[in-house]
Amino acid sequence: MAAVTSISPHPSSSPLYHKFHPSPLAYNLNSSVEPNSSCFATKAIQLSNRRKSSSIYRAIRIQNAATKQAKTxxxxxxxxxxxxxxxxxxxxxxxxxxxxxxxxxxxxxxxxxxxxxxxxxxxxxxxxxxxxxxxxxxxxxxxxxxxxxxxxxxxxxxxxxxxxxxxxxxxxxxxxxxxxxxxxxxxxxxxxxxxxxxxxxxxxxxxxxxxxxxxxxxxxxxxxxxxxxxxxxxxxxx
CATH class of the missing domain: 3.40.250.10 (Rhodanese-like domain)
Structure with a gap:
């Protein structure tokens, strides 16, 4: 008698998969929204860059103000x-x-x-x-x-x-x-x-x-x- 091989359903057919892995079709290609895993990383990088740029700008302004010679x-x-x-x-x-x-x-x-x-x-x-x-x-x-x-x-x-x-x-x-x-x-x-x-x-x-x-x-x-x-x-x- 031939053995019956148990075939597990594809992970994508599991309700839990869809809960944590939305379908790519759910995203509008023209949208700025990205999948959850990369969205937070991208936003964090953008925010960090903005903060760094702002901090550098403030530091430069402070340095320029400090080095500008005042009148005696x-x-x-x-x-x-x-x-x-x-x-x-x-x-x-x-x-x-x-x-x-x-x-x-x-x-x-x-x-x-x-x-x-x-x-x-x-x-x-x-x-x-x-x-x-x-x-x-x-x-x-x-x-x-x-x-x-x-x-x-x-x-x-x-x-x-x-x-x-x-x-x-x-x-x-x-x-x-x-x-x-x-x-x-x-x-x-x-x-x-x-x-x-x-x-x-x-x-x-x-x-x-x-x-x-x-x-x-x-x-x-x-x-x-x-x-x-x-x-x-x-x-x-x-």
């Missing part, structure tokens, strides 16, 4: 001074124009360099009121400041001249026509490398003058350096 107190201070100079319409003139204004319109050249530099050579007819002076006192703080200057090879450290305005007022009335000059001049004009211009002793002096009631204040562009370079009239007190 001196830069912020100059920004305020520059704005006042622009509002008060302090004009910059080159050295040849300054000479013309001096000879034809009775402008006074106010040289704000240190006294020693002024005595060595200066524009003819200029007067000197130094905006910075040599450190005079010998307190512990002043000695420390001298040491700090000496560390950088500067053995004639300077400090703000607290008598600057008082000295100017003793020599020039508030309506005097003034061209303020220092060594290099500086500028209020913006450039690609210097969007706020470049501060200088003469511009700081001009700022103090217009802030204290002087109404005819000009600024020497290029400074005393350009005056000497152009061979304009000079004199010395040595």
């Amino acid at each position: 107190p001196a830069e912020e201070d100059w920004k305020i001074k520059r704005q006042v100079l622009l509002e008060k319409k302090v004009r910059s003139v080159d050295v040849k124009e300054a000479l013309r204004l001096q000879t034809e319109n009775r402008f006074i050249i106010l040289d704000v360099r240190p006294e020693a530099e002024f005595k060595e050579a200066h524009p003819a007819g200029a007067i000197n009121v130094q905006i910075y002076r040599l450190i005079k006192e010998w307190t512990a703080w002043d000695i420390a400041r001298r040491a700090a200057f000496a560390f950088f090879g500067i053995f004639s450290g300077t400090e703000e001249n607290p008598e600057f305005l008082q000295s100017v007022e003793s020599k020039l009335p508030k309506d005097a026509k003034i061209i303020v000059a220092c060594s290099a001049g500086g500028t209020t004009k913006p450039s690609q490398n210097l969007p706020e211009g470049q501060q200088s002793r003469s511009l700081i002096a001009a700022y103090l003058l217009v802030l204290n009631g002087y109404t005819n204040v000009f600024h020497l562009e290029g400074g005393i350096y350009n005056w000497f370079k152009e061979g304009l009239p000079t004199e010395s007190e040595e």
Whole structure:
């Protein structure tokens, strides 16, 4: 008698199979829904990628914010001074124009360099009121400041001249026509490398003058350096 072989039904005919393995026909090929086993994995990967991208983006923003150089107190201070100079319409003139204004319109050249530099050579007819002076006192703080200057090879450290305005007022009335000059001049004009211009002793002096009631204040562009370079009239007190 031939043996009867027991044939188990195909797994797909089992109700339990269909419960846990839906038929591929149940999915719309145009649908974004995927079979259960891959659906969760795909969604998890997408969510993880989004989270990673978001985290990386936030990290980059934080890093950029941290590495962006903030303005120093001196830069912020100059920004305020520059704005006042622009509002008060302090004009910059080159050295040849300054000479013309001096000879034809009775402008006074106010040289704000240190006294020693002024005595060595200066524009003819200029007067000197130094905006910075040599450190005079010998307190512990002043000695420390001298040491700090000496560390950088500067053995004639300077400090703000607290008598600057008082000295100017003793020599020039508030309506005097003034061209303020220092060594290099500086500028209020913006450039690609210097969007706020470049501060200088003469511009700081001009700022103090217009802030204290002087109404005819000009600024020497290029400074005393350009005056000497152009061979304009000079004199010395040595």
